[in-house]
Amino acid sequence: MKFLAPHWLWLLLGVAALLLLYVGLQLRRKRYAVRFSNAALLGSLAPKRPGWRRHVAFTLLLLSLASLTVAMSRPTRQHKVPRDRATVMLVIDVSFSMDATDVTPTRLKAAQAAAKDFAGMLPSSINLGLESFSGTTSIDAKPSTNRTPVLQAIDRLHTAASTATGDAIFAALDALQSFQQEIPAGSDKSTPPERIVMLSDGARTLGRSVDSAVAAAKKAKVPVSTIAFGTANGEVDIEGNRSSVPVDTDTMKQIATGTGGSYHAAASQAELHDIYKNLGSQIGYVKKPHEITTWAVGLGLILAFTAAGASLIWTNRLL
Secondary structure (H helix, E strand, C coil), X not given: CEECCHHHHHHHHHHHHHHHXXXXXXXXXXXXXXXXXXXXXXHHHCCCCCCCHHHHHHHHHHHHHHHHHHHHCCEEEEEEEECCXXXXXXXXXXXXXXXXXXXXXXXXXXXXXXXXXXXXXCCCCCEEEEEEECCCEEEEEEEECCCHHHHHHHHCCCCECCCCHHHHHHHHHHHHHHHHHCCCCCCCCCCCCEEEEEEECCCCCCCCCHHHHHHHHHHCCCCXXXXXXXXXXXXXXXXXXXXXXXXXXXXXXXXXXXXXXXXXXXCCHHHHHHHHHHHHHHHXXXXXXXXXXXXXXXXXXXHHHHHHHHXXXXXXXXX
16 A cells, blocks of 8 residues: 555654553543542542443544544555557467477467467457467467457467577567557557567577567567476477477576566466466556545544444443
């Protein structure tokens, strides 16, 4: 919780002073009663008070004052607001290594299932596109708020040879730029948030370097969040030969760190689902302060009325 006018919180010292004064008066009254030698006469002069209940009204009053003081400081809390007009390119590695079965049923099939979850998690106002890459890159669905082309393209993904990781990032940046240029004239030309989410399991084998792609994404101010998908023990049959295809975490970390994105590692479909859910929250929403002054005022008033009512009922006087 944050406060827009925190200087009002100094009034809480006044609330604390009232508490100390009340405690002091109670101790003074107790000492006076002990010094009074004639207990019978004291009882007739000072009728029996309502015991512990007399403290309740004052406690409620203090809480009311504290709540109203907090209200004056204009408290706020963070809440998620959907981003407007954001554009996300989902980039999926479809090289032969994605046929590995160290993630059930295969890396690619698990990725396809989780990618569909991700598409469903994003707010409908966000434009989502899909790119797949192996030795070449393919924009399978242009960015759009219509999820149907993306979901259909995810189902059509299949593996091919090689891994052009750097080229994939360049292609995603080009797709984002082209989408911005297609915005109709006369509409809001402010640049909306842009993100790339890359899922890959292997090191680059051809094409432009990862370093140059990272530099280009950083220059364009487009964070690339990466998911290193698979395990260190992955194996796959390629043309009858059993090959080891360990997940390449170093490259994925390099891309995320260099572009300001986030890095994740997934070894199972369940973990990938959680990661996509987290990414969906990061990309689809932004946290903004929401003032809750009304709640604090309401609580203070309820406590004040309760204190007054309790005092009238138990002592026949207002506090």
